[in-house]
Amino acid sequence: MVRYEPVDETESAMLAALQHDDPASYLRLLADLDLVLPMAPGSVVNGQVAFATVELGERTHVAAYSSARAMAAGTGGGFESYRKVRLAALAEQWPNERWWLAVDAGLPLAMNLAPRLVRQVASGDFTVPARRPTPAAMQKVVPPPMLPAYLDAGYGFVAGYVHRWQDTRSLRTPADLVANLGLAFPGSPFPAEPAELHVIRWPGYCADLYRVPYGGTDEATVHAMPDGWVIEHPPFLGNGYVADSRLAVPEYKVDSVRLPHHAEMWRIAADGAQSLAAVYDADLRTWHRKAGGEG
Incomplete structure (x- = not known):
């Protein structure tokens, strides 16, 4: 410099x-x-x-x-x-x-x-993603290959990129979620037009666990971004927002967060209909399935 x-x-x-x-x-x-x-x-x-x-x-x-x-x-x-x-x-x-x-x-x-x-x-809007989310409902889209680990094996952690539920509520269908939450990258486990998707929602306690992923696609762009720390494949923006989304969706990155008691898993059908699929029991470390919500 x-x-x-x-x-x-x-x-x-x-x-x-x-x-x-x-x-x-x-x-x-x-x-x-x-x-x-x-x-x-x-x-x-x-x-x-x-x-x-x-x-x-x-x-x-x-x-x-x-x-x-x-x-x-x-x-x-x-x-x-x-x-x-x-x-x-x-x-x-x-x-x-x-x-x-x-x-x-x-x-x-x-x-x-x-x-x-x-x-x-x-346009006069100077808002930027908060460095830590305020306690709110967080959401993670479950990669389809991971679904059995949650529902069958009682897996109770989330890691990687997560979003606040209130920032994503207008994304109604699985295809809309994939297209607008940065999930359509080459080699993605998410199909472009999924028949259904599952999301996990939980209260975002301990805000320090949720970091804004400032950075870039290589060492040079990481160093050029103030407080940059994440290197990610394109089209990663590195400015705290999801790339190529029709919405301004702040994103957060977590290393690994244990889900709290009563975290919920929801099934989202192709037409946007949502149903509660399972609730997490942190004491027994298992998911209690709900009738009609498994797909």
């Missing part, structure tokens, strides 16, 4: 927001900033301005800076010309849905934003 001293009060406030783990304040500042976008010679063709990009890991990012001095420091003086664009205007002309925005790449002020987050901030 390049040594850099903020050039004005805005950059000082951006740095302070990062240091105090306050991304919402950082995003508010970003929304009011005239972003500096580098321009290479010949970048204007037929009246269209090409975006300067930077490759961070396996992902292309639109390069933007908080000031001309930040651009000079971040690019090693590689650009002499630039244009200034407000974030709202940038969101309207976003060039590629697979590209992210890299603000002040290589500097202590750096933050990377997925296209969806760029549009969210441009």
Whole structure:
């Protein structure tokens, strides 16, 4: 990372927001900033301005800076010309849905934003996933090969990616869950059009167990993301939200959580009908099946 001293009060406030783990304040500042976008010679063709990009890991990012001095420091003086664009205007002309925005790449002020987050901030919404979920109903979609381990062998743990039930309630069918909770990746155990799915729901006690999976798809993107710690296969976003979802669904990652007494397993049919399939008995470490809910 390049040594850099903020050039004005805005950059000082951006740095302070990062240091105090306050991304919402950082995003508010970003929304009011005239972003500096580098321009290479010949970048204007037929009246269209090409975006300067930077490759961070396996992902292309639109390069933007908080000031001309930040651009000079971040690019090693590689650009002499630039244009200034407000974030709202940038969101309207976003060039590629697979590209992210890299603000002040290589500097202590750096933050990377997925296209969806760029549009969210441009609209005036500065909310970000909480680093720990408040106690709430959590939900885990059960991989079909794991179902016998739960119902037949009394398995009582969940691990990996989980979501708050209230954030996913509008995903009604199994196909909708697979498509919008990041479950349609290559090699996924979930079919694209499942006849049914089972989900486990339980109270999210001990919030420290549920961590926001900040990170990327390789070492470079993990280091570029503030507090990055997770490396995951594409299309993982690494910003706390499920990738390629029609909803803004925060996701959390757990190493392994023992389910509490009376955790529930629900069967979701292809038409979206839900029925209680089983209830977990933490004392006996078994699932008590419910009539009509097993599929």
